[in-house]
Amino acid sequence: xxDQIYNAIFIxxxxxxxxxxxxxxxxxxxxxxxxHPALFTLGAFTALFAMQQGVPAALAVVIAFAVCGGAGVxxxxxxxxxxxxxxxxxxxxxxxxxxxxxxVIRLIQLKYxxxxxxxxxxxxxxxxxxxxxxxIDTLRTVIIGLAVALMVGLTLLVRRSRLGRELRALAxxxxxxxxxxxxxxxxxxxxxxxxxxxxGIAGALYxxxxxxxxxxxxxxxxxxxxxxxIVGGMGSIPGAVLGAYLLSFGEVASLTFLPSELRDAFxxxxxxxxxxxxxxxxxxxxxxxxx
Amino acid sequence: MxxxxxxxxxxxxRYGPIEAVHGIDFEVGQGEVVALIGANGAGKTSTLAxxxxxxxxxxxxxxxxxxELAGAPPHTIFAAGLVQVPEGREILARMSVHENLxxxxxxxxxxxxxxxxxxxxxxxxxxxxxxxxxxxxxxxxRALLAKPRLLLLDEPSLGLAPKMVATVxxxxxxxxxxxxxxxxxxxxALRALRMADRxxxxxxxxxxLTGTGAALLRDDGVGRAYLGA
Numbered sequence: 001x002x003d004q005i006y007n008a009i010f011i012x013x014x015x016x017x018x019x020x021x022x023x024x025x026x027x028x029x030x031x032x033x034x035x036h037p038a039l040f041t042l043g044a045f046t047a048l049f050a051m052q053q054g055v056p057a058a059l060a061v062v063i064a065f066a067v068c069g070g071a072g073v074x075x076x077x078x079x080x081x082x083x084x085x086x087x088x089x090x091x092x093x094x095x096x097x098x099x100x101x102x103x104v105i106r107l108i109q110l111k112y113x114x115x116x117x118x119x120x121x122x123x124x125x126x127x128x129x130x131x132x133x134x135x136i137d138t139l140r141t142v143i144i145g146l147a148v149a150l151m152v153g154l155t156l157l158v159r160r161s162r163l164g165r166e167l168r169a170l171a172x173x174x175x176x177x178x179x180x181x182x183x184x185x186x187x188x189x190x191x192x193x194x195x196x197x198x199x200g201i202a203g204a205l206y207x208x209x210x211x212x213x214x215x216x217x218x219x220x221x222x223x224x225x226x227x228x229x230i231v232g233g234m235g236s237i238p239g240a241v242l243g244a245y246l247l248s249f250g251e252v253a254s255l256t257f258l259p260s261e262l263r264d265a266f267x268x269x270x271x272x273x274x275x276x277x278x279x280x281x282x283x284x285x286x287x288x289x290x291x
Numbered sequence: 292m293x294x295x296x297x298x299x300x301x302x303x304x305r306y307g308p309i310e311a312v313h314g315i316d317f318e319v320g321q322g323e324v325v326a327l328i329g330a331n332g333a334g335k336t337s338t339l340a341x342x343x344x345x346x347x348x349x350x351x352x353x354x355x356x357x358x359e360l361a362g363a364p365p366h367t368i369f370a371a372g373l374v375q376v377p378e379g380r381e382i383l384a385r386m387s388v389h390e391n392l393x394x395x396x397x398x399x400x401x402x403x404x405x406x407x408x409x410x411x412x413x414x415x416x417x418x419x420x421x422x423x424x425x426x427x428x429x430x431x432x433r434a435l436l437a438k439p440r441l442l443l444l445d446e447p448s449l450g451l452a453p454k455m456v457a458t459v460x461x462x463x464x465x466x467x468x469x470x471x472x473x474x475x476x477x478x479x480a481l482r483a484l485r486m487a488d489r490x491x492x493x494x495x496x497x498x499x500l501t502g503t504g505a506a507l508l509r510d511d512g513v514g515r516a517y518l519g520a
Binding site: 162165166168169172173175176178179180181182183184185 | 343344345364365366369370374375377382383385386390393394395396433437
């Protein structure tokens with residue numbers, strides 16, 4: 001039982017990191033960035049590439065953050081900014097982000113092929129402790145700690161810092177933000193850098209935990225992150241974290257008590273029930289605020 | 292003679308094929324209060340949007356303290372010292388009063404709490420909970436914190452209760468006494484003309500009349516069109 005809870009916390013932390021980046025872009029810019037799973041995959045492979053050059057795992061995570069952050073800024077310049085300037089409808093931005101996503105995945109396949117990869121032997125901590133009958137491996141524990149620290153860090157950044165205030169101003173009222181002298185292009189670039197960087201870290205950490213990164217590893221996460229964001233409350237950062245853990249605990253509970261075929265049906269059924277009770281999500285603002 | 296603080300020459304604003312402002316000229320001197328009045332659709336909002344960089348003028352020059360700003364992005368214009376108190380206040384309703392003030396970029400917002408004690412009382416509340424008049428004071432305080440060289444006020448009395456209109460104009464009168472350079476865009480022409488050193492009357496995208504506030508107040512045409520006289 002304790003094992004399962006530990007597992008649920010672990011996978012929930014990965015979902016949360018993934019969903020945070022997705023939510024950040026949505027809340028500030030009202031864009032569904034469907035290239036987020038590709039950035040997640042890029043993070044895992046950036047770390048793999050760095051570690052194959054002999055870089056230690058901790059530094060490889062930092063490199064994955066920086067590379068994916070930069071890729072996110074580039075993604076905005078290529079896929080979203082031109083559409084924004086012409087006031088294209090949101091669906092166009094979704095399609096163009098799918099396009100970029102496919103290109104990134106194909107480039108990864110060009111270098112690494114479609115098969116499962118693994119990180120260099122001995123480059124990841126492999127020790128396992130047994131505490132009160134509970135199997136705790138160092139790697140997952142470090143990953144959980146790092147994920148939680150990043151969630152807290154992002155929340156503080158958005159709530160307390162000058163950049164965070166500027167992002168929230170931009171999210172609430174772009175016209176007012178511009179009249180207040182906020183450099184909107186710089187704020188948008190920062191949003192994409194943070195969002196994609198977090199996605200990249202999530203990918204690297206998930207790659208480490210499974211030790212089998214592959215080019216399609218981001219696929220399952222897209223639908224989950226989208227659901228987590230809606231259930232948590234569109235655009236709410238703490239909401240996305242809550243939704244992520246709700247989903248992971250639902251999945252693990254289902255695996256424990258029900259046939260494994262029912263995992264997704266049960267977990268998404270749970271999210272569906274939450275929406276029936278609170279249609280705007282757990283921490284969602286009333287619809288009037290967002291319109 | 293030194294160049295006035297703000298010099299606008301031959302300003303043209305277009306929305307696609309429609310021209311809203313047809314090449315207007317005006318200026319605001321250092322320490323001067325200038326009113327821009329005119330009916331709805333006369334081009335006041337378009338003129339302000341062009342000055343603050345929200346839309347790119349199709350033609351013309353906008354110089355602040357000798358520096359050309361036409362077509363520059365809003366944050367550059369803001370940094371140059373041209374700060375707007377926008378129509379409808381455009382306060383950030385979900386953020387607190389304190390956070391709204393911090394958005395001005397000022398490190399220390401206490402002077403505004405001393406100046407407007409009502410804002411100090413409300414500092415932790417979401418700005419959206421304030422009354423319309425309090426929101427207007429917040430918008431003015433936020434703009435002042437940015438230390439403007441020229442303060443642009445877009446319809447500061449719009450939608451306010453009469454008592455609050457008097458309060459807001461009293462604040463503007465204090466700013467005038469302190470030597471603040473202001474460009475005041477108002478539908479409430481009577482109050483605007485009484486406050487202003489000079490005024491321009493905008494009609495269908497052109498400057499119709501110009502003169503001192505007092506002279507325009509005596510003008511029959513202005514009286515009929517804007518003062519209900």
